[in-house]
Amino acid sequence: MEKFIVKGPCKIKGEISISGSKNAALPILASTILFEKEVIIKNLPRVKDIDTMINLLKSLGSEIKFNKDRKIVKITKKKKQNFFASYSLVRTMRAGILVLGALVSKHQKSITSLPGGCLIGARPVNYHLNALKKLGMKYDIKKGYIHAYTKEKLKGTKIRFSKISVGATENTIIAACLANGITLLRNCAIEPEIIDLINFLKSGGAKIKFIGKRTLKIEGIKSLKSTSYSVMSDRIETGTFCVAACLTGGNLKINNFDPKIIKTELSLLKKVGAKIKVAKKQIHISGPKKIKNLNNLVTKEYPNFPTDLQAQFMVLLCKAKGKSSITESIFENRFMHVAELRRLGAEIIIKKNKAFISGDTNFQAAELMSSDLRASVALVLAAIVARGSSTINRIYHLDRGYENIENKLRKVGVNIRRVN
Ligand code: EPZ
Numbered sequence: 001m002e003k004f005i006v007k008g009p010c011k012i013k014g015e016i017s018i019s020g021s022k023n024a025a026l027p028i029l030a031s032t033i034l035f036e037k038e039v040i041i042k043n044l045p046r047v048k049d050i051d052t053m054i055n056l057l058k059s060l061g062s063e064i065k066f067n068k069d070r071k072i073v074k075i076t077k078k079k080k081q082n083f084f085a086s087y088s089l090v091r092t093m094r095a096g097i098l099v100l101g102a103l104v105s106k107h108q109k110s111i112t113s114l115p116g117g118c119l120i121g122a123r124p125v126n127y128h129l130n131a132l133k134k135l136g137m138k139y140d141i142k143k144g145y146i147h148a149y150t151k152e153k154l155k156g157t158k159i160r161f162s163k164i165s166v167g168a169t170e171n172t173i174i175a176a177c178l179a180n181g182i183t184l185l186r187n188c189a190i191e192p193e194i195i196d197l198i199n200f201l202k203s204g205g206a207k208i209k210f211i212g213k214r215t216l217k218i219e220g221i222k223s224l225k226s227t228s229y230s231v232m233s234d235r236i237e238t239g240t241f242c243v244a245a246c247l248t249g250g251n252l253k254i255n256n257f258d259p260k261i262i263k264t265e266l267s268l269l270k271k272v273g274a275k276i277k278v279a280k281k282q283i284h285i286s287g288p289k290k291i292k293n294l295n296n297l298v299t300k301e302y303p304n305f306p307t308d309l310q311a312q313f314m315v316l317l318c319k320a321k322g323k324s325s326i327t328e329s330i331f332e333n334r335f336m337h338v339a340e341l342r343r344l345g346a347e348i349i350i351k352k353n354k355a356f357i358s359g360d361t362n363f364q365a366a367e368l369m370s371s372d373l374r375a376s377v378a379l380v381l382a383a384i385v386a387r388g389s390s391t392i393n394r395i396y397h398l399d400r401g402y403e404n405i406e407n408k409l410r411k412v413g414v415n416i417r418r419v420n
Helices: 022-034 048-059 087-092 094-107 126-134 166-177 192-203 235-247 259-271 307-318 336-343 373-385 405-411
Strands: 003-008 013-017 039-042 062-066 073-077 109-113 138-142 145-149 158-160 182-186 207-212 215-219 227-230 251-255 275-279 282-286 324-327 348-351 354-357 367-369 388-393 415-419
Touching: 003 373, 013 405, 022 039, 022 048, 022 073, 022 094, 022 166, 022 192, 048 062, 048 087, 048 094, 087 094, 087 109, 094 109, 094 126, 094 145, 094 166, 126 138, 126 166, 166 182, 166 192, 166 215, 192 207, 192 227, 235 251, 235 259, 235 282, 235 307, 235 373, 259 275, 259 282, 307 324, 307 336, 307 354, 307 373, 336 348, 336 367, 336 373, 373 388, 373 405, 405 415
Parallel strands: 013 251, 039 227, 158 182, 367 388
Antiparallel strands: 003 388, 003 415, 039 073, 062 073, 109 145, 138 145, 182 215, 207 215, 251 282, 275 282, 324 354, 348 354
């Protein structure tokens, strides 16, 4: 199994370019099932989850042609459409559930695996199923699979999500595009990746518009037309590199990302002492000599502080002067990195969904185990500022969502290598 060896402490200095967003590309790829004609998707990140989604699309009958560097894909339909999304694919990548709305909407049937549990929380799909049911989908659950069908086309209706969910909002938007009539969706997630999905669908002719901050109106159309679309850049990769620069007292120019999308994160980094200059598609960040603490940082839906940056900010606050605290309000078990950070010397106490961080930690290198994607990158960040040589095991978690991370880090001064 591959691992990273990181020799710290290192200072980050230089320039990097942000890759395409994994969490925007996944629903966009799933939604290509709605199209009859050719679709071209550009700026795909080269990460494992994208390969899994592509394999899922292939298994459903899409024809896939990549360009040389696998960042542009042309998707066309073969004659035979399949409807079976297997457990082996959906289990490893929960976004596989996003093909459900597309299959039922376009082809009136699907057998999609339930994703099952996940390290960071139970992550049920009840909001997805409830919303699709309101659009007319019938379903039974047999042997771990959702057997879904509808006799006629889905029918537009009014739906209010009882809780904000990124995936449920995406699945329902995708399904409603080709439904008969008008769908009103209230209490939607408004993450930038959802806006990107909407922009993609609109580029194919879908009629979707916001009529309130979290309310969408979708006018069903008969079919979507051929389109070509470039996926947005990854805001979590950007946030991770901003934290890395700040943590090491470094100096980093981050290219190919619109800073307006991560205003909340940038203002938090300013609070801890970073100096930040922004241009149209660039962030220039320099870390402070002394990192200031933050009290009661809470993860919440966009435009608030994202759960996907919680672990990275925790590492930063371990190095801050004084005590900090973070509340995780999205997932019930997203503190997997804490036990590993303690092995590097961090003093963190967990009480329910709140982490109390002592600060002023002198990280000392250790052998570490990755758990989920963001916990793993947090370990890499901590290893960068730890004294000595750390080994990070099970880095396949990182390969699911960070493109070329060791090369990008090496280029800006981190002593990191991948070994078998
Ligand atoms: C998306 O997951 C992201 N994944 C996650 O990114 C991200 O952490 C999360 O949104 C929150 O921002 C992708 O975009 C592929 P949710 P999703 O539905 O859609 C509960 C990463 O590291 N819930 O907004 O699964 C759920 O358990 C990942 O890149 C239900 O109870 O998140 C959670 O507590 C991990 N029933 C909360 O809602 C449902 O039917 C929010 O989940 C759906 C969700």
